[in-house]
Amino acid sequence: MTLKFPILPDPKNPRLTRPVSGADHTGAPVEIPVVEERPLTIYLNRQEIVTAMTIGDYPEYLALGFLRNQGMLRDDDVVTRVDFDEELETVVVRTERETSYEEKVQKKTRTSGCAVGTVFGDMMEGLEGLDLPQTEVRTSWLYALAHQINTIPSLYLEAGAIHGTVLCQGDTPLIYMEDVGRHNAVDKIAGFVFRHDIPVADKILYTTGRLTSEMVIKCALMGIPVLASRSGFTAWGVEIARQVGLTCIGRMRGKRFVCLSGEDRLLRDIDPASLPDEDRKHRRKSAQ
């Protein structure tokens, strides 16, 4: 199968938003596009694993990426089939080797994203001894990526209230996924990368979400050496990033950004003074 990049949001897909009527601040009737939110139950072989609330696109990648990021699918697991049933709102991932994941399902960590969060197994598992490639990042790429991501037609620009995650190479966005949960968006990228065996040592992961411990861990476990965000950091996220050698750039707004991990891998090839301030029209409000 030949993959055609970039893979971009499809804001005109009628399954993903719905016009909803209400009133605005003046009392005038309005009809605004609102993102959908649907349950999707993920099975691994015969085991029901989780029900995710998702916007509903790319259910197969979401399921694969979720299982991968939770350590329930290993590198050497061979996926034999992935079946999505739209009516039943289920995805079943089948692997050659069937193991009991009951123990993993027992151990839950509620993580700090915006929702109640769960990570099965030990979140930190796999980080020890992890050595990310010392990939250099040009600051001109960061600016080019942010500009493109903020202006490419997306559900965010159409309806707001959504998170985006983008797998990038150099100054080019390759795969741009959106979802109601920021972790879903990352998981879809992880599923895509796993399914199509995309090399990641030269990639940059851009997220609209904060750089919390869980986001940093996911990025590191995927093997992606650079994580960038419009949003801020948590102290533990920074600590883990430094431990595993992940370059972490946050608070990217207009010409501004802060690098709290991997500063020595930044190649400052553009003078920020030569850049305009963030255009108000393209200032991304938050998905929150």
Add this chain to the structure above:
Amino acid sequence: MTLKFPILPDPKNPRLTRPVSGADHTGAPVEIPVVEERPLTIYLNRQEIVTAMTIGDYPEYLALGFLRNQGMLRDDDVVTRVDFDEELETVVVRTERETSYEEKVQKKTRTSGCAVGTVFGDMMEGLEGLDLPQTEVRTSWLYALAHQINTIPSLYLEAGAIHGTVLCQGDTPLIYMEDVGRHNAVDKIAGFVFRHDIPVADKILYTTGRLTSEMVIKCALMGIPVLASRSGFTAWGVEIARQVGLTCIGRMRGKRFVCLSGEDRLLRDIDPASLPDEDRKHRRKSAQ
């Protein structure tokens, strides 16, 4: 015990933020305050329930509110003790009646906030037959609340990358909680309300987060009749709000807002044309 309102954020508490060094976009060294993120393991009697990632304040309220919002503590449960152990990073909630919650722990729903989310049991449980009080909301209160919440000293204004939830009455913020996860912030409010038996029929819940199904369900199950946010909606969130008669106001920025549920309970007592646009200084960027 006499409660003294308002309960406000304590941005100067040294346990909640940490100065972290890095470099800015010009390459200049910077030191910025970054919010903490710590694990907190919640027990209900002898059962380990979950490990939450939290900023670390009000662990007792977080534990109580989490258990309450997951339906693991019922209205008629009598809490005999709540013990927080800072060193072990645990909270143990003890009740008179001990039940087995194993079945609840088995059933997980990953929810759509910004992180992987888990709800034990049936999220929709308890919504059927729920009839929220038809509390009227003055639009002047909404503006007054938003202005105060955006300007009261907070961890958000100090360090960013954090969510806030505020229990309000009329035009007055009563309890303002912050946390790395928006659901933690809501759970702290729920724990406070449960612990001190605060009446809620006349309250407004303000959140910086999106009005997703889970946020709407939590607010409704707490019995609070009005939910307001700077952020947007999901279609399912709006549907549930309409079903249970919850007034839902979103996209509150400056003089603007959108009401997608409960428009007939809004008392438009102020002309938005008389209000200034949102002051750029007080425009809240997102926690994401």
